Amino acid sequence: MPIAHISLPVSSLPGATTFYLAALKPLGYDIFMKLENTVGLTIKYDGPDFWLHQCPSSQDKETQKTHIAFKGNSQNAVRDFYQAALKAGATDNGPPGERPQYTKGYYAAYVLDLDGNNIECVYYQPWWLSALQVAPMLVGGLAVAGLAWWGGRSGWGFVVLD
Structure with missing residues (x-):
């Protein structure tokens, strides 16, 4: 499965956003979406594949974890990923299902790996x-x-x- 997107924990969301916008500008990146504590970056006419998320403090170890999403080619692939990950020792962090809060046709499952990183498998319904x-x-x-x-x-x- 190809990587769909990744999210990095940052100590200063405004500072990191400014830095990554400047560093990734030659690659065509711009802001796709801003949420309360998260910014998604994308190349024009594509979905967000690079996210930054604010860590409230250096003491908060959970928000310092990395998030990576792999692209599934169907809803069945997302469900298979989820079951295989749980069988391999992952912890449930969101069962397979539609995530309309992101966009129509966003079907995903989430698990925490052995180190607590948030691992996602997502299927984007064709436009x-x-x-x-x-x-x-x-x-x-x-x-x-x-x-x-x-x-x-x-x-x-x-x-x-x-």
Whole structure:
């Protein structure tokens, strides 16, 4: 599986963001998304593959762990990764499932490796499949709007029944 993204713990999120934006500018990187304690960087027209996350203090060992995500080629691959990792001694950190808080079609599983690093396997639903899932709502809305427009121009009266 190729690497999908990695997240580095940093002591100063603003400082690290400034540094990495400057260092990665020649490679075409820019900010993709800012969250409360995290910044995702990406190359234009691609998904974020490099994340920085704020460590609250040098005492907080959990947030100093690295996060790496491997790309799965299907939801089954994500589930297989999760089961194999648990069997190999990993600890559950999020079972396989859809993660709509990230983006539509983001299906992932998370485990903690033997050192406590957060290891993810993610499957990105193809953009065209997401578009097909949204299309019926758009087409239906356009059809109703078109019918209402055409009906109004044709002199049809619409009656609302209670």
